[in-house]
Amino acid sequence: MVADRMELCNNAVEFKWSWVRSMLNYVENGQLQQLIGMIGGSNIGSGNDSWKWKYEASGEFSVANVKKVLNSVARVRPSKVFEWNNWVPKKVALVAWRAEMERLPAKLALSARNIPVQNQLCAMCGEYEESSEHLFVSCHFAQIIWQNIVGWCTVPPIIAFDVKDLLMLHGFSPGSGKKRKAFYAIVLVSFWSQSRLKGE
Numbered sequence: 088m089v090a091d092r093m094e095l096c097n098n099a100v101e102f103k104w105s106w107v108r109s110m111l112n113y114v115e116n117g118q119l120q121q122l123i124g125m126i127g128g129s130n131i132g133s134g135n136d137s138w139k140w141k142y143e144a145s146g147e148f149s150v151a152n153v154k155k156v157l158n159s160v161a162r163v164r165p166s167k168v169f170e171w172n173n174w175v176p177k178k179v180a181l182v183a184w185r186a187e188m189e190r191l192p193a194k195l196a197l198s199a200r201n202i203p204v205q206n207q208l209c210a211m212c213g214e215y216e217e218s219s220e221h222l223f224v225s226c227h228f229a230q231i232i233w234q235n236i237v238g239w240c241t242v243p244p245i246i247a248f249d250v251k252d253l254l255m256l257h258g259f260s261p262g263s264g265k266k267r268k269a270f271y272a273i274v275l276v277s278f279w280s281q282s283r284l285k286g287e
């Protein structure tokens with residue numbers, strides 16, 4: 088224990104080493120002096136040892152304080168954090184999450200990873216390169232699906248230029264928070280079911 092080796096005598100630290108060998112060699116002695124130089128000036132009390140969080144004056148650890156410390160340093164924040172929705176299963180929401188990052192195995196993404204694909208054209212329309220962006224946003228087939236959802240949910244027409252826009256729609260849709268959450272759930276499910284359709 089530290090208490091066995093360091094004792095407080097008249098407010099000064101006194102070391103009580105108990106070496107196995109009686110003599111220290113020259114190098115060891117140098118290291119010992121260095122150690123004493125480092126710890127000799129530290130304040131020790133007579134109470135029990137305890138853990139202290141050094142970023143808080145009280146020494147108490149809290150998640151709020153960790154947040155404060157993290158915010159005080161220049162931390163790169165993601166521009167937008169994916170919003171999960173506990174009304175749909177995780178594996179369903181994952182499709183939209185991956186689509187937003189172009190991490191779905193669309194043909195364009197596959198060929199970018201050197202995975203051979205017959206051609207890079209959209210499996211639905213066969214006219215444009217198949218990216219997640221195209222599959223879920225600009226493809227004619229996707230647009231029909233979104234139009235139907237709009238009609239069904241009675242929300243204003245969808246104007247989306249990319250996957251992010253689709254995932255932000257519910258924020259602007261009318262109605263209560265609950266209604267918006269339901270609409271977002273439908274959007275997420277739609278991503279998932281469209282990906283089933285396209286055999287992803």
Ligand SMILES: [Zn+2]
Nearest residue numbers: 209211212226
């Ligand atoms: Zn298409």
